[in-house]
Amino acid sequence: MTTRILPAVGDPDAARSVTTLLSQLPDAEPAAPVGDSTQLIDTLARLAGEAIEELPEVVLVHERIGPVPALELIREVSLRFPAVGVVLITADASPGLFAASMDAGARGLATLPLSYEELANRVQAAALWSTGVRRHLGTGGDVFTGPGGTVVTVTGAKGGVGATVTAVQLALAAQASGYTAALVDLDLQTGDIAAYLDVQFRRSVVDLAAITDISPRVLSDAVFSHDTGLALLLAPGEGERGEEVSDRAARQIVSALRSRYEVVVIDCGSQMNGANAAAIEMADTAVLVTTPDVVAVRGAKRIVRMWDRLQIRKAEETVTLVNRFNRNTEIQPPLIQRITGTRMSGTAVPANFKELQGVVDSGRMHELDPRSTVKQALWALAGELGLVKPAQGAEPRGGGMLRGDRGSIGGRRRRGGTTGGGGRK
Numbered sequence: 001m002t003t004r005i006l007p008a009v010g011d012p013d014a015a016r017s018v019t020t021l022l023s024q025l026p027d028a029e030p031a032a033p034v035g036d037s038t039q040l041i042d043t044l045a046r047l048a049g050e051a052i053e054e055l056p057e058v059v060l061v062h063e064r065i066g067p068v069p070a071l072e073l074i075r076e077v078s079l080r081f082p083a084v085g086v087v088l089i090t091a092d093a094s095p096g097l098f099a100a101s102m103d104a105g106a107r108g109l110a111t112l113p114l115s116y117e118e119l120a121n122r123v124q125a126a127a128l129w130s131t132g133v134r135r136h137l138g139t140g141g142d143v144f145t146g147p148g149g150t151v152v153t154v155t156g157a158k159g160g161v162g163a164t165v166t167a168v169q170l171a172l173a174a175q176a177s178g179y180t181a182a183l184v185d186l187d188l189q190t191g192d193i194a195a196y197l198d199v200q201f202r203r204s205v206v207d208l209a210a211i212t213d214i215s216p217r218v219l220s221d222a223v224f225s226h227d228t229g230l231a232l233l234l235a236p237g238e239g240e241r242g243e244e245v246s247d248r249a250a251r252q253i254v255s256a257l258r259s260r261y262e263v264v265v266i267d268c269g270s271q272m273n274g275a276n277a278a279a280i281e282m283a284d285t286a287v288l289v290t291t292p293d294v295v296a297v298r299g300a301k302r303i304v305r306m307w308d309r310l311q312i313r314k315a316e317e318t319v320t321l322v323n324r325f326n327r328n329t330e331i332q333p334p335l336i337q338r339i340t341g342t343r344m345s346g347t348a349v350p351a352n353f354k355e356l357q358g359v360v361d362s363g364r365m366h367e368l369d370p371r372s373t374v375k376q377a378l379w380a381l382a383g384e385l386g387l388v389k390p391a392q393g394a395e396p397r398g399g400g401m402l403r404g405d406r407g408s409i410g411g412r413r414r415r416g417g418t419t420g421g422g423g424r425k
Contacts, residue, residue: 003127004056007033008040008073009089010065017114018060018089025120031056037068044081055084057130058123060110063090067281067311071104072251076282078105079214079255083134085126089114103212149180149262151254152385153283156270157290157300162323162349164192165356166289166378167267168365173382174263175229177389182223182231182261186250186276187269188242191235198363199224204236209249214256228366231261247274254282263387270299272306281312285385288342291324292331297339304340315341321381324351347381349374 009015015033022030034040047054088101091112108122156163171183185191203222224232257264268276290300307313325348333344355372368375382388
């Protein structure tokens, strides 16, 4: 049996050494090494999207891979692609690291400097395990499979620019079009999604923070099923408990959600912490919401620069949405694009708070009038980001109805891009 092996090694010298050894293994088919965690996840997602049989049997993760730490990367691969056997390559052979790597989902640990015999044994064991999993994977319903759904984060340039309204309407649009959708509140201290949707809840994202292995059953116990069909994972009622959600916990929670839902929309608020930074880094699309005023645009620029310094996300990989747009304002989308260096969405949300005031005050954001220009703009954005299914018989690009609603939809986008115009380079 041929064993397909995908090495994830960032250092060029280490990559050459690993490739040389792998080429000597019998019945091995090593792929070209991937240089970082993002490239690894993207490659596996693409292969899994074709067929589970296309996935490599073994993935080798070098201890110095980045930007996601090796153990967190192993956890994400194991959760999203359970048919892949992961082996950690490390210079630390201590019992503590061995236990931690096993807890993360690794099937073996190979120590540096690599020896032919040890690497062959670890690869063979992981490959046998992977083959057994693939043989039985379809027999159980309580296992995550496949590349997972689309994750979109929504961040405010400052407080009060409309990030939560945007996140709620994007999730509602996805759900209304036929996708299974989850809405997550990672504005951990001041999250308002529960208030916007009139929800009384007991469990929150904090209940998942201390769990090292989030199964579908555990996840379903933590989410709130809303009347609209949305799955809600809410911020804690006691803001100080938000500190319990670490970046590691956030990565695991996001991975579990995207493996169970086709669309995951995350409200990250306007204050950065380890948890929402991890979510933004993992997201397929990061939306940054601003209003066309000097203070908000400065805030947007500050956030974009911070993300770049911390290697969370590059400016050109961020989509900026202008809320409360008015053609008479001095600050227009092309100027915001030049200031922030981001891509502008093809949709701008008009300044019409009167449409929102009633549903905001009553906590019934999901009952916003379909004729609302704000709702139509946000649902058009959902189409632009590829979060809605085009109505049957609708043209691939253009407006349409979602289950009798009037929210416009657009064509699906490719990862990291938008289909709209409006100020793009």
